Each structure stands twice: as C-alpha cells, then as structure tokens.
Amino acid sequence: MKLFLLAITSTLVAQTIDIQSLYQPAPLAGIWKQHLGDDDPRFADPTFDDSGWTHITMPRPSLPGPRGITWYRFRVHLPEPLPAESLSILIGPLFPAYEIFANGRKIGQFGGPLGDQYGQLYARPVAFSIPRETDLLIAIRSEDWNREYGAQSGSAQRSLSWIGTAPSLADKASAWQLQRKEGTEPLRVAAIILFAGSLFFIFLALIRQRDFEYLWIGIFLIGNSLFRFVQLVPEWLGNPDRATAGWYAVAFLLPTTFALLLFCQAIYKLKLDRIIWSAVCVLLIVYASIVPPIGDWFRTHHLSLGIWQTLLANLSELAIYSNFAWRARGQPGKFWPIHLAFGVYIGANLVFYSIQTLTGRGVSGGGDLALWEIGLRSAIVFLLFAMGLYLSQRSAASDQEQGRLQQELTAAAEVQSLMLAAPSAANADTTVDCVYLPASEVGGDFYHVQRYPDGSQVALVGDVSGKGLKAAMLVSVAIGALRREQSSSPGLILKGLNDALAGRGGAGFVTCCCVRYAPGGTVTIASAGHPAPYCSGREIEVAAGLPVGIVAGSTWEETSITLTVGDQLTLVSDGVVEAENSRRELFGFDRTRDISGKSAQQIANAARAWGQNDDITVVTVRRVG
Secondary structure (H helix, E strand, O other): OOHHHHHHHHHHHHEOOOEEOOOOOOOOOEEEEEOOOOOOOOOOOOOOOOOOOEEEEEEOOOOOOOEEEEEEEEEOOOOOOOOOEEEEEEEEOOOOOOEEEOOOOEEEEEEEOOOOOOOOOOOOOOOOOOOOOOEEEEEEEEEOOOOOOEEEHOOOOOHHEEEHHHHHHHHHHHHHHHHHHHOOHHHHHHHHHHHHHHHHHHHHHHHHOHHHHHHHHHHHHHHHHHHHHHHHOOHHHHOOOOHHHHHHHHHHHHHHHHHHHHHHHHHHHOOHHHHHHHHHHHHHHHHHHOOHHHHHHHOOOOOOOOHHHHHHHHHHHHHHHHHHHHHOOOOOOOOOHHHHHHHHHHHHHHHHHHHHHOOOOOOOOOOOOOOOHHHHHHHHHHHHHHHHHHHHHHHHHHHHHHHHHHHEEEHHHHHHHHHHOOOOOOOEEEEEEEEEOOOOOOEEHHHHEOOOOOOOOEEEEEEOOOOHHHHHHHHHHHHHHHHHOOOOOOOHHHHHHHHHHHHOOOOOOEEEEEEEEEOOOOEEEEEEEOOEEEEOOOOOOOOOOOEEEOOOOOOOEEEEEEEEOEEEEEEHHHHHHEOOOOOOOOOOOHHHOOOOOOHHHHHHHHHHHHHHHEEEEEEEEEEEO
C-alpha cells in the first residue's frame, strides 16, 4: 500500500534528479516538466501539483516553446553531508530571459524582464546561489521566444545545467566561454580579414577618387564584417539584449544594401528597375523585422518572418545582383571575377540558411560549428580575393590605356612644339625672343611670329580657354588660321582669327595680344581680352576688346607707340601673372612689370620658380638698331 501511494505521489510532482556526489559539478540531465503559459502564481511552490505538465528530456527539449512564458520544474536530491563551500546551480545556455526559484524562493534572473523585448540575444551559463538543503524544487519561469537562436542552439552537452560548489561552477562557466571562443575562432579570423579588406578598399577609394566602386564595395564589406562581430563577439558590444542587437544589426546591414546597389551601378552603368526596387523593399521589411518593436508588431498581427528572415534577405540580394548581371551581359569587360565572387557569397549564404530553415535550426552562437558551417559562413572572404583579381585586370587595362594616351599626348606635344617653333631669323634692327612652358604635356597657350616683305614683323601671344587635348586642338586651328593670314595689321589679324573660330559650337574662345613692329620703331598693338604688353618697365594702355571666337564680325581697335633703340616690348600670357606660391600668393602684375625688361627666358623662369599652375608664354621684341 505504501509503495502504491509513493508511486501516485511521484506523478504529482516534478521528476527528482538524484545527485550522488558534489565533489565535482553534477549535471542536471534527465526528465524536467514543462508548461506553456503563466496562468497560476503557485507554479514555483514545491507543493504545486504539476502532474499534468509535459515531460521533456533535458538538457534540451525536443522543440523550443512558443513566444511567451514557459515554466520548467524539476527536483534535486543532494547527498549528505553537504560540502563546506557555498552551493550554486549553473543554468545552461537555454533561454534568452528567465527567473529561477528554489523551494519557492526567487534566487535570481537573467536577460531582463520576462515577456519584454530585452531578453539576451545570446544565452550563456549563469550561476545562482541555492539554499543548503538536500531536497530542492527548482522552478524556471522563462521567456522562450527566439530560444532557437544564439548559443542555445549548441549541442546537448554544451547546453547542460549543473549543480555543485560555487568555485567549481565558476570554473565550468569559464570553460564554457573559452570553448565558445575557440569554437568560433575561424569565423572571428574571417571577420577580421573581412574588416581589414574593407578598409583597404575604402583607402583605395580615397586615392582613386573617381573610382566609386571601391568605396561601395568597401562599405558593403565593412557592414558585413561588423554584422558578423555582433553575431560572433557579443561581449564586444557588452552582451547586448535583443533590442540593442537588433538596432546594431540594422545599422550595419542597411548600408550594405545601398552599397550593393551603388556598386552594381558603378560597375555596370545601369539604372534600378522594378525588380531591384521590389527586392530592396523585401530587404527593408526583413531589416525592420529584426528590430524588436517592429518585430513584435509583426508577430502580434501574425506576420512574423521567424527563421525565414535570413533566407529572404539572401534571396533578395541574389535578385538584385542577378538582375544587374543579366542586363549587363552584352557589355564589354571582364566581369567574371565579380560574378564568381558574388555567386560564391550569395550561394553559400543560401545553402547555409536553407539548411537552417528546413531543419528548424537557428544561428549558432556557440562553439559547436561543423566544418561545413565554418566554410559557408566564411565564404564572403572570397569576395576580397575576387575583387583583388578584378582590380588586377582593371589595373592592367588601365595601364594599357594610360600608355596609349601617354603616347598620344607625347605625339601631340611634339606636333605642338613644331607648330610653335621660333622664327628662323629676325629683322636687322630687332631681336625676337620666345619661351613657352606648358603646364602639362600639351597646353592651351601659343605664340606666332611672322616677317613680311616690307620689313615689318608681327608677334602674337594667345591663350585658349580650357585645358588638355581640347585646348590643344583649338591651338592648332588658331595657328593654322594665323599662317594663312595675309594682312600684317594687328586688328585685321584678330578679325581673321575670329572669323576662323567663331561659330564652332562651344569649341572655346581665345585671348590674344598682337603687335606689329615697322621699320623705324613704330609699333601697332591690338588686344583681344589679353593682358596688356609692357615696354620699358611700364604697362602699355591698349583698347580693350572681346576675346576672339565669341561674336562673329567683331573688330578690334589698334594702339600705336614708338620704340627707341634699346626699348623692349614684352608680351606674356596669364600663366605669368597667375603663378602662385605655397602661401597662395600670386606673382601678380607688379612683379611682372618689374621684371618685364629682362629676357623672355628669365621672365618665364621667375614665374615658374614662384609656382607654375598654368601654361607660361613670354615673347619679347627688342629694338637694337
């Protein structure tokens, strides 16, 4: 009869776990009882009848409980005599938030208020002091939502709860943390490599400021690496609760989405279409569901994505990249390293999260990682090597193109040098000196000197608007027009040059100063928006005129002066006046005037030494007889 009553009584209360010795921590494996819901305040009472509760086998139940409060109960019988040290119970990494009771008294809690959004993202073993009694009823009131995520998805062995002396359980908790760090070490190394690689691309973007794709891929990789740090090194962020971790995740993942879009746009030169915008909307919904306040609203309205979040996010990324790659299939260029890189990255993520979705497993934050998990989750590092290969190919193509352009510039510079050759001889009573110092291979300045049968001589200095090859081409047009000009009148020469350049549809304009020296010392000057010439240390006042090439049919007024023997007429381009030193001081008109009596080479050298930032041209005409 006593045995019968004992059997009945044992079904009314939680299963008893009989501990044989406390010299070493004892595992609390066996049968626990579980109840979904929080409808009786006496659930922690040792005398409460839990016979109707579900039997579960710990250290891990077969399935996690639904969102909400779940109770667990089990009895522990400790051997006598009890150790002299204080006793503790170490609850394994099973729940994101819970309260624990011993014989009806609350002895602690973990993960914040139950039923709230602030449960721990990753559970970890936590020790609680227990009464020094041989029979204990342990009750755990837990918040089971998202229990399948984080360290609580580790193996049964690593999910064990223990009972023993406080020092021995502290060693157990430290060993668990060490195993977790060692188990995730490969992924941590991959995340560090990813972070370093992303900084390299961002640094490269700062150097090559026109190549924005390096900046976007750098942001994409750095966002992914920081997100992995949230997953792998929660202690780096102070072991955040779910809400904080959700905000961190969105802060790191959201820039990666737009960086991916901008990277694809920079590489493939394509606009966003409806498919891409639809995929972006799905990604934004997924990111929003990560943040607990929004995720709670989704669950309240039965819209929760659950473990499908990551799979949907990766499918959206696949849709974005595949759309760009398909539409760019006819473009020239070797894009296969990028296709391969994103194919491996997105494909590995799809395989990994598909397995988790189909098997019901969550993201493991513990150290129980299989080789296939480590390989799939480290696949993004392949992006670094593929982008390095793409950079090598692009650098080789860029070097080849740069070499071709350099050859063209060198040829253009040689042609321009021949076109601007100094006159072979001067008049008997004059010497003409010409110096041209381009700021780059080809310039926009030019000069022209020509002798006429009547003994007169024309010198002209011009400056084309703009720079580079376009300006050099306009120089060639101007030189050609000047060589065809029959008149020796400065005003008519400027008019003929204007007729040749006006109406060319945005080709640019030219400032010029043209002088004609006649036997006897008479000099006629016409200026088209150019700096005035200098004579005997003073600036000559000439009539202002429009630059040539702007208005068809324009005319230019002439000014006349007389040179005596020894006088020098000096014409300069604005590259002399606008030379700028390291203190941002211009060479200026006063300094130009002060040295205007020196030779053309001395004037040009003085401006270049001050700080050349534009083409420098100097032409001097000196009367010697």
